[in-house]
Amino acid sequence: MLGLPDDIRAFLFDLDGVLTQTAKVHAAAWKDTFDAFLRSEADRTGGQFVPFDAVTDYDAYVDGRPRLDGTREFLHSRGIDLPEGTDADPPNARTVHGISLAKNDTVLRMIREQGVEPYDGSVAYVRRLRALGLPRAVVSSSANCRDVLRAAGIDDLFDVIVDGIVARREGLPGKPAPDTYLHAARTLGVEPAHAAVFEDALAGVASGRAGGFGAVVGVDRTGQAAELRHHGATVVVEDLSELLGEQP
Numbered sequence: 001m002l003g004l005p006d007d008i009r010a011f012l013f014d015l016d017g018v019l020t021q022t023a024k025v026h027a028a029a030w031k032d033t034f035d036a037f038l039r040s041e042a043d044r045t046g047g048q049f050v051p052f053d054a055v056t057d058y059d060a061y062v063d064g065r066p067r068l069d070g071t072r073e074f075l076h077s078r079g080i081d082l083p084e085g086t087d088a089d090p091p092n093a094r095t096v097h098g099i100s101l102a103k104n105d106t107v108l109r110m111i112r113e114q115g116v117e118p119y120d121g122s123v124a125y126v127r128r129l130r131a132l133g134l135p136r137a138v139v140s141s142s143a144n145c146r147d148v149l150r151a152a153g154i155d156d157l158f159d160v161i162v163d164g165i166v167a168r169r170e171g172l173p174g175k176p177a178p179d180t181y182l183h184a185a186r187t188l189g190v191e192p193a194h195a196a197v198f199e200d201a202l203a204g205v206a207s208g209r210a211g212g213f214g215a216v217v218g219v220d221r222t223g224q225a226a227e228l229r230h231h232g233a234t235v236v237v238e239d240l241s242e243l244l245g246e247q248p
């Protein structure tokens with residue numbers, strides 16, 4: 001079915017980096033936020049400032065994960081243990097919530113200034129699915145998912161949205177756990193073995209593998225095909241238009 005095995009009947013898409021060109025905006029916002037924090041830590045402790053790497057640190061610790069998990073994972077990688085704090089913390093408070101709030105302010109400002117572009121190949125693929133009457137979901141860790149879909153003009157293309165807000169409400173652990181994808185498949189009434197996951201993040205393809213999905217499509221926007229395969233992609237494309245090209 002559309003470049004995938006014939007028994008695939010439902011299609012579950014990550015947002016940032018798969019449907020919209022926002023993975024690089026998130027990476028830039030994380031770099032801004034963590035570098036400001038790391039600089040102030042270096043000043044405070046007299047230690048060395050080692051900046052956040054927007055490619056390697058982003059891929060390993062932040063990409064695809066819920067916001068608070070990304071903050072915790074990266075800080076943990078640097079041996080930094082901060083108090084959790086709460087949603088009421090001011091942005092940049094020296095807590096997991098404070099850093100996460102600062103990052104959200106930054107990403108929202110960047111999105112407001114730059115706008116949101118979808119990937120044309122992804123939009124064409126999803127439109128073809130819709131024309132064929134095949135079920136489609138967005139499964140994103142982002143709490144800003146609905147706003148980003150709307151800004152990209154593609155919020156009407158999906159039957160189900162499982163985003164960071166739904167995950168929190170339902171108590172679903174975030175990617176790389178499979179739960180958000182499994183929730184979407186269940187809502188669409190399709191067994192995981194008959195559903196495909198589309199992901200650009202290492203944590204995301206790992207969710208697809210952990211959930212036993214019938215296909216895990218790694219979308220390689222940054223030259224990390226081997227890592228995507230290693231973490232669970234069963235097929236890797238650079239753009240979803242390649243899957244349409246495979247049609248007779």
Ligand SMILES: O=P(O)(O)OC[C@H]1O[C@@H](O)[C@H](O)[C@@H](O)[C@@H]1O
Pocket residue numbers: 015016023026027062063064065066067070104140141142143144145164201
């Ligand atoms: O901060 P948000 O918008 O809730 O998004 C959480 C995460 O959503 C994921 O889609 C991105 O890959 C991450 O970079 C981001 O941190």
